[in-house]
Amino acid sequence: MIVVMRVAATEEDIDRVVERIQQAGGEAKLDRGVERTIIGVRTGRHDLAPESFKMLPGVEDAVRINKPYKLASREFHPSDTVFTLRGATFGGGNVVMVAGPCSIESEEQILASARAVKAAGGKVLRGGAFKPRSSPYSFQGLGEEGVRLLADAGRETGLPVVTEVMHPRQIDLVAAYADMIQVGARNMQNFDLLKELATVHKPILLKRGMAATVEDLLQSAEYLLAGGFDEVILCERGIRTFETATRSTLDLSAVPVLKKMSHLPVAVDPSHAAGQAGLVPALALAAVAAGADALLVEIHPDPATAKSDGPQSLTFAAFQSLMEQCRRVAEALGRSL
Ligand code: PEP
Ligand code: MN
Numbered sequence: 357m358i359v360v361m362r363v364a365a366t367e368e369d370i371d372r373v374v375e376r377i378q379q380a381g382g383e384a385k386l387d388r389g390v391e392r393t394i395i396g397v398r399t400g401r402h403d404l405a406p407e408s409f410k411m412l413p414g415v416e417d418a419v420r421i422n423k424p425y426k427l428a429s430r431e432f433h434p435s436d437t438v439f440t441l442r443g444a445t446f447g448g449g450n451v452v453m454v455a456g457p458c459s460i461e462s463e464e465q466i467l468a469s470a471r472a473v474k475a476a477g478g479k480v481l482r483g484g485a486f487k488p489r490s491s492p493y494s495f496q497g498l499g500e501e502g503v504r505l506l507a508d509a510g511r512e513t514g515l516p517v518v519t520e521v522m523h524p525r526q527i528d529l530v531a532a533y534a535d536m537i538q539v540g541a542r543n544m545q546n547f548d549l550l551k552e553l554a555t556v557h558k559p560i561l562l563k564r565g566m567a568a569t570v571e572d573l574l575q576s577a578e579y580l581l582a583g584g585f586d587e588v589i590l591c592e593r594g595i596r597t598f599e600t601a602t603r604s605t606l607d608l609s610a611v612p613v614l615k616k617m618s619h620l621p622v623a624v625d626p627s628h629a630a631g632q633a634g635l636v637p638a639l640a641l642a643a644v645a646a647g648a649d650a651l652l653v654e655i656h657p658d659p660a661t662a663k664s665d666g667p668q669s670l671t672f673a674a675f676q677s678l679m680e681q682c683r684r685v686a687e688a689l690g691r692s693l
Contacts, residue, residue, distance in 0.1 A: 359395040359409050360417045369414025370395070376412065380404050392416070425574040425618075427581035428588075433619040439587045441535055441559055442516040444479035446589055447621035451686045451693040452650040454518060454561075454623070455675060456482035458665035459495060460502035463509075468657045470509035472672040476679040477693070480536070481506065481515040482652060486522045487664060488542045495663040500529055507533040518561055524552040531556050541565050541593055541628070544576050554583025561623065561652070563591045566604055570613055577620060589621045590614055591652060592643075594629025603631025603668070606639050611646040623650035627668045633659065636670060637678050644685045644693070651682065 359373055370393055374384040377397050382404055385396040397404060399422065406418035423429045438447035446452055455473045460466045460483040470481050485502025487495065498505070503519060510517035516535035521527055522543060530537055536559040543549055544565035553560060560580050564573045573590055580588050592611060594604025606629035614622045624646075626639035640651050656662045656669035670678065679693070686693040 357397040357399060357404055357406055357409075357418060357420050357422065359397065359406075359415055360419070361393045361395065362414050362416045363392050365393065365414030365416075369412070373409060373412055373415065376409065377404065423574075425571070425578040427586075428574045428577040428618050428620060430617060430619050433586075435619060437586050437588075437619045437621065439559065439621075441480065441587075443514075444516060446559075446587075446623075447649050449691050451644055451648065451682065451691055452480060452623075453478040453653065453679060453682070453693060454480040454482050454650055455653040455655050457484075457656050457662065458627075458654050458669065459484045459487055459497055459663050460506050460519075461498070461663050463505050465657055466505050466509040467512060468672075469655055470513040470515060472655060472657075472675060474513045474515055476672075476676045477683070478679070479515070481510050481513070481517045482519070482538075482654075483509075483517070484520050484538075484664070486520055486526055486530075488520070488522055488540050489664070503530055503533045510535070521549070521553070524549055527552055527556060531558055535559070536561055536589075539563060539576075541568075544568055544573065547576075547579060550576060550579035554580050554585070557583065557585040559587035559589070561589045561591055563593050563625070564595070564607075564610070566594065566596045568595070570610055570617065573614075574618055577618070586620075589623050589650060590618065591623040591625055591650075592629075592648075593625035593652075602629060602635065604629045606630070606643075608639075608642055608646050611643065611648050615647055621649035622647070623652055624648040625652040627652070627654040627665070627670075631668050633668055633670050633674065636668065637674075637681060640678055641681055641685050644682050644691075645689065653678070 383398040409418035487497035518536040520538040597605040624643035
């Protein structure tokens with residue numbers, strides 16, 4: 357941040373600003389020009405709000421220069437964050453396929469899905485046990501039993517698993533079974549959940565809220581990174597726009613934008629954006645071409661009977677064929693899947 361003093365500011369005004377900066381744990385660097393003084397502020401880890409400085413006597417303006425998401429920013433961390441989750445490497449040019457059903461429904465269903473993911477070359481198994489449903493009358497997930505079935509299917513097939521937590525009280529259970537924890541779109545700005553997750557030191561798949569800007573997403577990632585563990589994946593999953601032809605509008609530009617602004621791996625979920633299985637392949641291929649580090653795709657042994665998100669779930673055969681196409685796009689760009 358910089359604080360621009362008024363031409364008529366007194367020494368007392370300047371001293372007051374400097375004192376306020378120091379009280380907040382920052383460092384002030386004065387640049388005394390012919391007409392006015394500009395104060396450069398080094399804020400360290402904590403952000404100082406420009407608004408509170410603008411109110412002080414003698415202050416013309418206070419402008420934030422450093423981003424409010426320092427730890428997530430590329431300025432702070434120029435090289436890509438790359439990490440490996442039991443054989444699946446996120447970041448560094450590789451594309452990781454994360455796939456599985458929207459919800460874990462039964463042992464047979466999750467195991468069949470896990471085998472289909474494995475057979476097609478997917479690297480991580482997904483499945484929801486605590487489901488954020490728009491209607492309280494919709495299937496809410498199997499809870500603890502679901503998490504256990506997911507972990508069993510992961511063990512059986514050798515795939516790491518990811519599942520969502522909706523509430524801080526679910527964290528211990530989910531962390532005990534899952535290799536990676538998902539924060540859903542509806543919880544991206546549940547700051548108490550993010551603060552609690554920051555202490556767990558497990559990889560997090562952070563989904564973009566459907567009405568969140570890219571900057572909002574990075575600020576949420578900042579909450580997680582503040583815990584000192586940087587294995588966080590940012591996931592674009594479609595945003596709400598005036599368009600109703602798709603469930604959400606996939607913001608593909610978020611992929612290169614996030615890669616430019618942040619060092620964290622970027623995933624794309626074409627399933628929740630499209631809302632229709634037929635549209636998923638086109639969006640998935642475009643995401644690989646746009647530079648996504650991972651894809652998150654919903655599949656189901658029998659989409660017509662799925663307890664959630666059946667219309668957007670791929671059959672195993674469609675998933676297998678999507679994998680082959682994604683691989684070809686990745687290879688054309690010198691990447692692997
Ligand atoms: C999901 O991954 O099943 C899910 C609920 O996604 P989102 O939070 O993006 O809606
Ligand atoms: Mn879903």
